[in-house]
Amino acid sequence: MEELNNNQIEENILDKDVMIKVDHVTMRFNLSKEKVDNLKEFVIRKLKGTLKTKKFVALNDICFEVKKGERLAILGFNGAGKSTLLKTIVGVYKPSEGEVYKQGVIAPLLELGAGFDPNYSGRENIFLYGSILGYPREYIASKIDEIIDFSELGHFIEVPVKNYSSGMRARLGFSIATAVDPDVLILDEVLSVGDAKFKKKSLAKVRSMFDNGVTVLFVSHNIDQVKAICNKAILLEHGTIIASGDVNDVAAIYEEKTAKPKAKGAKSVVVPLTKEEKKIEKKEEEQAQKTFENFKNYEDGVVKRIAELDDPEYRFELYTSIYARYDDEKINQDEFKDEVEKLLSADLKDPNSPYPQKISRFQERLNKIKQ
Numbered sequence: 001m002e003e004l005n006n007n008q009i010e011e012n013i014l015d016k017d018v019m020i021k022v023d024h025v026t027m028r029f030n031l032s033k034e035k036v037d038n039l040k041e042f043v044i045r046k047l048k049g050t051l052k053t054k055k056f057v058a059l060n061d062i063c064f065e066v067k068k069g070e071r072l073a074i075l076g077f078n079g080a081g082k083s084t085l086l087k088t089i090v091g092v093y094k095p096s097e098g099e100v101y102k103q104g105v106i107a108p109l110l111e112l113g114a115g116f117d118p119n120y121s122g123r124e125n126i127f128l129y130g131s132i133l134g135y136p137r138e139y140i141a142s143k144i145d146e147i148i149d150f151s152e153l154g155h156f157i158e159v160p161v162k163n164y165s166s167g168m169r170a171r172l173g174f175s176i177a178t179a180v181d182p183d184v185l186i187l188d189e190v191l192s193v194g195d196a197k198f199k200k201k202s203l204a205k206v207r208s209m210f211d212n213g214v215t216v217l218f219v220s221h222n223i224d225q226v227k228a229i230c231n232k233a234i235l236l237e238h239g240t241i242i243a244s245g246d247v248n249d250v251a252a253i254y255e256e257k258t259a260k261p262k263a264k265g266a267k268s269v270v271v272p273l274t275k276e277e278k279k280i281e282k283k284e285e286e287q288a289q290k291t292f293e294n295f296k297n298y299e300d301g302v303v304k305r306i307a308e309l310d311d312p313e314y315r316f317e318l319y320t321s322i323y324a325r326y327d328d329e330k331i332n333q334d335e336f337k338d339e340v341e342k343l344l345s346a347d348l349k350d351p352n353s354p355y356p357q358k359i360s361r362f363q364e365r366l367n368k369i370k371q
Contacts, residue, residue, distance in 0.1 A: 076236035104183025118162035165327035
């Protein structure tokens with residue numbers, strides 16, 4: 001009942017066209033001057049009055065409104081308070097002073113995959129993450145094929161998330177969060193997820209949501225993305241708004257602050273591509289797409305070959321660990337293929353095999369007892 005009353009209060013305060021209102025918000029944190037390792041030590045010091053802390057002001061008297069359909073960029077250097085502001089708007093933090101008023105369905109894309117259970121498969125985590133975002137199981141079930149296709153995880157969707165690379169987890173999180181139909185979309189550096197192809201697809205997905213009049217709050221250091229998505233912006237510095245207005249005007253101030261000093265008399269010149277250069281660029285894009293398709297066919301072939309070998313489940317588990325290293329760019333494509341071919345030809349039952357012997361859960365318990 002209390003939650004309903006709060007929603008009614010917010011609706012009364014906000015105009016119909018205002019989705020978010022940040023009203024004189026200040027956010028302070030207590031920082032301990034000394035390291036406290038455990039709760040017992042904290043309580044003892046607190047009771048004795050020896051616990052010394054200092055106040056850190058992350059946000060200082062922040063005020064702005066976001067109207068329906070507007071796309072607001074929040075710019076600033078690292079530590080300026082951008083992510084803190086988003087988390088305060090979402091409700092992760094309660095403001096030390098001031099209020100945040102909001103209405104409509106809000107989809108926050110802050111820390112993608114933060115709610116995943118590492119022991120569950122990607123498919124199981126789709127339902128888990130969807131419930132965290134507040135959507136019923138039936139709705140997620142109706143979207144699951146769309147989520148899996150967009151994430152490009154393929155056969156890895158049945159693998160435990162603990163075997164995923166950081167990029168794979170982020171792609172799955174983005175795919176789940178953008179499968180909904182929100183009134184307000186909050187993005188914190190999430191369009192840098194995955195490779196160049198997936199980044200392009202992610203940007204297109206967000207743009208497609210604009211047709212439904214979605215309101216956007218976007219944090220990014222990528223000014224090109226900011227200009228492509230947003231029409232308004234604010235610039236934070238040490239937790240204070242120092243500029244606000246049209247995205248191009250605010251972005252110019254931000255770029256001026258981040259730009260390196262130019263040589264005296266130097267001028268910025270943009271040289272357009274020639275027709276020949278455009279042909280070369282198009283050919284390179286087509287070749288990259290062809291390479292991508294060939295690699296996907298190779299991956300599917302590997303899975304089929306694994307299924308025909310002995311101990312396919314353990315062999316596939318080893319394969320996912322190799323793929324995760326490749327996806328995190330720790331090895332290149334040629335090194336990935338070499339390691340996969342070694343895995344496919346290896347005799348896993350050979351004690352001299354480079355791969356660790358698989359131990360059953362029963363044997364693991366026996367080994368613990370012996371210890």
